[in-house]
Amino acid sequence: MELMEAIKGRRSIGRVKADPIPRETIEQILEAGNWAPSHHATEPWRFIVMTGGGRDVLAQAYGDIAAEQAEVSDEAAMAELKAKHGAKAYRSPVVIAVAVKPSDNPRVVRIEEFAAAHAAVQNMLLMAHALGLGAIWRSGEPLYHARMKEALGLEENEWPVGLVYAGVPDMPAPAGRRRRAADKTVWLDGTDSNK
Numbered sequence: 001m002e003l004m005e006a007i008k009g010r011r012s013i014g015r016v017k018a019d020p021i022p023r024e025t026i027e028q029i030l031e032a033g034n035w036a037p038s039h040h041a042t043e044p045w046r047f048i049v050m051t052g053g054g055r056d057v058l059a060q061a062y063g064d065i066a067a068e069q070a071e072v073s074d075e076a077a078m079a080e081l082k083a084k085h086g087a088k089a090y091r092s093p094v095v096i097a098v099a100v101k102p103s104d105n106p107r108v109v110r111i112e113e114f115a116a117a118h119a120a121v122q123n124m125l126l127m128a129h130a131l132g133l134g135a136i137w138r139s140g141e142p143l144y145h146a147r148m149k150e151a152l153g154l155e156e157n158e159w160p161v162g163l164v165y166a167g168v169p170d171m172p173a174p175a176g177r178r179r180r181a182a183d184k185t186v187w188l189d190g191t192d193s194n195k
């Protein structure tokens, strides 16, 4: 696949089939993430791959976080709420949590560690697309909740930056749309042609 074709053709695909994804395919996605750039070559990204029953930890975290924030005292209603939010973990056969573990090297700028982990996510989305899979980068408030960190087994100095849901597409790719790059660009080329 041509690079520009892959970049422009990749869409967030939120609806995928339940068919399991072969481990080698998942490893290709991880490999793509692992080749992201990082300042000082810190490679600060971490991957937590959840498949099958491995997604239960995510489901429990979604459920617990929703329960904590809900004003429901009734036990049955609470169970229903947890099940509803927990079901989000099973929207795709594989969910890869991407986390960042910022380097403690004093020369490293912390925000750049997050930038590198975000770049890893984009590499992964592009690889999934090139492999014919549908994928979406999901976040949302629960991702940044302490309970999520615990569920994903992250260390104190590790932070989730995204959840990559991937599987065989079960929806047509929506049309992509972007505002023109030229409208977001200033050229400083030493001439006054922009005046």
Ligand SMILES: Cc1cc2nc3c(=O)[nH]c(=O)nc-3n(C[C@H](O)[C@H](O)[C@H](O)COP(=O)(O)O)c2cc1C
Pocket: 010, 011, 012, 013, 014, 136, 137, 138, 139, 140, 162, 176, 177
């Ligand atoms: C940091 C980040 C977080 C995102 N979180 C969500 C999310 O929680 N739910 C969702 O449906 N899409 C999420 N997206 C996907 C965007 O909605 C999507 O990229 C955007 O609408 C453009 O569509 P495209 O990816 O098909 O080009 C996220 C994207 C980024 C970069």
